[in-house]
Amino acid sequence: MxxxxxxxxxxxxxxxxxxxxxxxxxxxxxPDLLPPGKNHMVQDPVCKVFVPRGTAITEDIGGQTYYFCSRSCAHKFQEQLAG
Ligand SMILES: [Zn+2]
Known part of the structure; x- marks a missing residue:
C-alpha cells in the first residue's frame, strides 16, 4: 500500500x-522582438485609438516619439504638421 x-x-x-x-x-x-513595456497603451493622436506600444507604429517627429495605430495615421499626422 x-x-x-x-x-x-x-x-x-x-x-x-x-x-x-x-x-x-x-x-x-x-519571439522576443518587442521592447519592454510593450503592453503599455499609447494613444494615436490622429484617430484617438489606444494601441499597445509593442504593436504601434512609431514615428520620431521633431525629437518626440509619436505612436500610431497604422501607417496611414502616421502619414496623416505628418501631413497635418506640414500644413
Ligand atoms: Zn489611427
Missing part, C-alpha cells in the same frame, strides 16, 4: 515537473 502511494506521489511530481518544463520550453520559443 505504501509503495502505491509513493508511486502516485512521484507520478504527480513528475507531471508537474513535465508541465513546467513544457511551459518553459514554449516560453523560449516565443
Amino acid at each position: 505504501y509503495r502505491i502511494i509513493l508511486a502516485l506521489g512521484l507520478l504527480v511530481l513528475l507531471y508537474f515537473l513535465l508541465r513546467r518544463t513544457l511551459r518553459e520550453f514554449k516560453g523560449l520559443g516565443e
Whole structure:
C-alpha cells in the first residue's frame, strides 16, 4: 500500500515537473522582438485609438516619439504638421 502511494506521489511530481518544463520550453520559443513595456497603451493622436506600444507604429517627429495605430495615421499626422 505504501509503495502505491509513493508511486502516485512521484507520478504527480513528475507531471508537474513535465508541465513546467513544457511551459518553459514554449516560453523560449516565443519571439522576443518587442521592447519592454510593450503592453503599455499609447494613444494615436490622429484617430484617438489606444494601441499597445509593442504593436504601434512609431514615428520620431521633431525629437518626440509619436505612436500610431497604422501607417496611414502616421502619414496623416505628418501631413497635418506640414500644413
Ligand atoms: Zn489611427
